[in-house]
Amino acid sequence: MMLYALxxxxxxxxxxxxxxxxxxxxxxxxxxxRKIYGLDKGIIEGYFDWLWSALHGDLGVSLxxxxxxxxxxxxxxxxxxTVALIALILELLIAIPLGIAAARRQYSxxxxxxxxxxxxxxxxxxxxxxxxxxKCFGPYGFSxxxxxxxxxxxxxxxxxxxxxxxxxxxxxxxxxxxCFVVTGVGGYLRYVRTNMLDALxxxxxxxxxxxxxxxxxxVYRHAFRNTLIPxxxxxxxxxPGLFSGAAxxxxxxxxxxxxxxxxxxxxxxxxxxxxxxxxxxxxxxxIGYLITDILYAVVDxxxxxx
Amino acid sequence: MISEKDxxxxxxxxxxxxxxxxxxxxxxxxxxxxxxxxxxEMKDDSNxxxxxxxxxxxYTDIGTVRAVDGVTFNIPKGKTVGxxxxxxxxxxxxxxxxxxxxxxxxxxxxxxxxxFNSKDGKPVDIAKASIKAMEKIRSREISMIFQEPMTTxxxxxxxxxxxxxxxxxxxDLKKNERYQKVCDLISMVGISxxxxxxxxxxxxxxxxxxxxxxxxxxxxxxxxxxxxxxxTTALDVTIQAQILELMRDLKDKIxxxxxxxxxxxxxxxxxxxxxxxxxxxxxxxxGTTRDIFKDPRHPYTIGLMKSRPNMIGEDEKLYSIPGNVxxxxxxxxxxxxxxxxxxxxxxxxxxxxxxxxxxDTHKVACWxxxxxxxx
Numbered sequence: 068m069m070l071y072a073l074x075x076x077x078x079x080x081x082x083x084x085x086x087x088x089x090x091x092x093x094x095x096x097x098x099x100x101r102k103i104y105g106l107d108k109g110i111i112e113g114y115f116d117w118l119w120s121a122l123h124g125d126l127g128v129s130l131x132x133x134x135x136x137x138x139x140x141x142x143x144x145x146x147x148x149t150v151a152l153i154a155l156i157l158e159l160l161i162a163i164p165l166g167i168a169a170a171r172r173q174y175s176x177x178x179x180x181x182x183x184x185x186x187x188x189x190x191x192x193x194x195x196x197x198x199x200x201x202k203c204f205g206p207y208g209f210s211x212x213x214x215x216x217x218x219x220x221x222x223x224x225x226x227x228x229x230x231x232x233x234x235x236x237x238x239x240x241x242x243x244x245x246c247f248v249v250t251g252v253g254g255y256l257r258y259v260r261t262n263m264l265d266a267l268x269x270x271x272x273x274x275x276x277x278x279x280x281x282x283x284x285x286v287y288r289h290a291f292r293n294t295l296i297p298x299x300x301x302x303x304x305x306x307p308g309l310f311s312g313a314a315x316x317x318x319x320x321x322x323x324x325x326x327x328x329x330x331x332x333x334x335x336x337x338x339x340x341x342x343x344x345x346x347x348x349x350x351x352x353x354i355g356y357l358i359t360d361i362l363y364a365v366v367d368x369x370x371x372x373x
Numbered sequence: 374m375i376s377e378k379d380x381x382x383x384x385x386x387x388x389x390x391x392x393x394x395x396x397x398x399x400x401x402x403x404x405x406x407x408x409x410x411x412x413x414e415m416k417d418d419s420n421x422x423x424x425x426x427x428x429x430x431x432y433t434d435i436g437t438v439r440a441v442d443g444v445t446f447n448i449p450k451g452k453t454v455g456x457x458x459x460x461x462x463x464x465x466x467x468x469x470x471x472x473x474x475x476x477x478x479x480x481x482x483x484x485x486x487x488x489f490n491s492k493d494g495k496p497v498d499i500a501k502a503s504i505k506a507m508e509k510i511r512s513r514e515i516s517m518i519f520q521e522p523m524t525t526x527x528x529x530x531x532x533x534x535x536x537x538x539x540x541x542x543x544x545d546l547k548k549n550e551r552y553q554k555v556c557d558l559i560s561m562v563g564i565s566x567x568x569x570x571x572x573x574x575x576x577x578x579x580x581x582x583x584x585x586x587x588x589x590x591x592x593x594x595x596x597x598x599x600x601x602x603x604x605t606t607a608l609d610v611t612i613q614a615q616i617l618e619l620m621r622d623l624k625d626k627i628x629x630x631x632x633x634x635x636x637x638x639x640x641x642x643x644x645x646x647x648x649x650x651x652x653x654x655x656x657x658x659x660g661t662t663r664d665i666f667k668d669p670r671h672p673y674t675i676g677l678m679k680s681r682p683n684m685i686g687e688d689e690k691l692y693s694i695p696g697n698v699x700x701x702x703x704x705x706x707x708x709x710x711x712x713x714x715x716x717x718x719x720x721x722x723x724x725x726x727x728x729x730x731x732x733d734t735h736k737v738a739c740w741x742x743x744x745x746x747x748x
Contacts, residue, residue, distance in 0.1 A: 174395050174478070268476065270524040276474055277519075278539045278590070279511030282504070292529045368529055368574040 127339035136343035166259025188253035303359025455645030533571030
């Protein structure tokens with residue numbers, strides 16, 4: 068509702084934005100168009116109209132794409148999701164072992180190095196990093212990797228998925244994913260380290276040591292099992308983030324993903340798409356927390372019901 | 374008075390020194406220690422454990438805390454030694470030093486030796502042993518019962534698994550034999566329905582049951598020494614009595630020694646053969662239970678005895694020793710108890726007194742008795 072009001076309160080609407088460049092269109096024609104798009108109604112009335120049809124399963128038609136919103140989301144979600152999922156898996160693969168290692172060697176040089184790296188990652192603005200990566204690996208740097216788009220435009224691939232096509236996709240995704248990982252891994256790493264430190268100083272870890280268990284068993288079987296609980300919590304919360312993607316990153320690398328489209332949609336005041344997209348994220352948030360709760364039962368016996 | 378600036382400089386120097394110590398610790402941590410460096414000879418073969426001049430320090434940001442400062446005592450085979458003293462006097466740190474379970478690198482054994490008469494006939498100096506060697510001793514020869522049964526068990530593993538782990542590590546039993554042994558252990562500590570308990574998680578048990586599980590765990594490999602660090606503090610009185618009874622029975626069954634750490638004099642009187650009284654990181658009096666309870670010599674011990682609730686004079690207010698324990702970072706160079714002592718003499722301004730023998734079994738660290746001896 069907030070969002071609807073905000074987009075509607077923009078000084079220009081879709082009609083004026085899309086027609087502003089052509090001289091021939093009169094104010095009358097614009098009003099007509101507004102009527103067709105439902106933009107002539109007031110903010111409150113318009114919102115309830117949208118809500119009513121959304122409740123009936125109709126998210127409306129995207130103004131910029133001229134297709135049903137649900138269809139647009141379904142088409143572009145896989146791209147965003149693939150990129151974000153690969154990035155998330157990489158982040159976890161890096162964050163968990165490094166976090167544990169840093170916690171085990173608290174106050175060592177290794178620990179300080181990790182902390183420094185984390186802070187660089189967290190504080191690095193994503194557009195800056197993206198630009199830097201493009202410069203280094205793109206045509207003006209080492210010329211190693213393509214810097215934008217999903218596929219090499221000059222190559223004609225057959226319709227189906229072939230290995231060469233897949234590799235081309237992969238090459239295009241390297242830089243965006245690196246961007247995600249570098250900026251995202253810090254938070255997880257810090258989180259794993261903190262929770263691991265907590266767990267390592269817990270009484271049951273001392274008990275485990277008193278049993279004479281080797282250090283690796285103590286760390287992985289006793290301490291890490293308990294660290295999983297808070298990790299699961301933040302994982303569930305990150306599910307909507309997987310789809311919303313980083314609008315900025317997708318924009319910079321010209322990936323055809325949901326975030327990029329949302330960015331364009333908000334330039335053009337494409338209300339149905341923005342509303343539909345946000346509904347989608349809301350639903351994902353709820354699903355994310357549901358999954359978290361289910362995973363809790365897996366990792367924490369105290370939550371299981373007798 | 375030190376100025377603000379000097380104080381800051383001082384803190385900086387401490388931090389730097391600590392950082393150097395941590396680095397050194399981290400460097401040496403994974404070094405292999407040759408067996409010969411930690412093999413020793415027992416002074417007396419009837420002793421299971423000889424602690425000699427043990428110093429354990431904590432390097433904190435505001436200075437070095439000498440938590441254990443030159444402690445020497447022995448634990449004979451098959452006996453129970455009670456270690457008493459108020460909170461923060463170094464009892465627990467002594468026991469953790471014996472297990473080498475200090476929070477390292479902040480806490481380290483800085484000096485002294487802990488000789489342990491190992492099962493396989495080779496006495497080991499625990500203070501110098503490698504972590505690998507310690508892993509073999511822990512639980513198999515020395516096991517520990519911690520004070521907080523609520524937090525000492527891992528919340529995400531089943532009871533059975535947690536006991537089984539010890540057996541898996543230290544014995545060659547097969548899986549089903551171990552299952553049987555775990556169930557036996559659970560019933561040995563007086564819990565029925567062992568099969569069901571095996572699959573339960575710690576949060577499903579009461580505090581008393583958990584403490585029994587911890588005891589069962591510590592007995593799994595028939596250790597020679599059981600360190601019980603305030604095993605009954607977190608439990609209510611009826612359960613306390615049961616747990617103590619249980620420990621005494623089991624100790625006789627496997628003929629182990631117990632190092633019992635507590636601040637409950639009643640528990641000591643009931644359980645211990647030998648009593649060690651600690652104050653601010655040092656031993657101030659040591660003797661058989663009879664010596665300490667019937668004939669306490671050190672003013673602090675006398676104060677402790679006086680501050681027990683008296684069953685006869687019910688309406689009397691409980692006695693308490695006046696004053697506070699001195700700050701452990703800047704300990705004075707005289708008897709630490711001097712400022713609280715009611716029977717201070719001129720000699721008390723001299724440096725910290727050593728232990729003097731009063732009888733064969735009874736020793737005390739107080740200037741008043743050093744004088745007596747000199748006569």
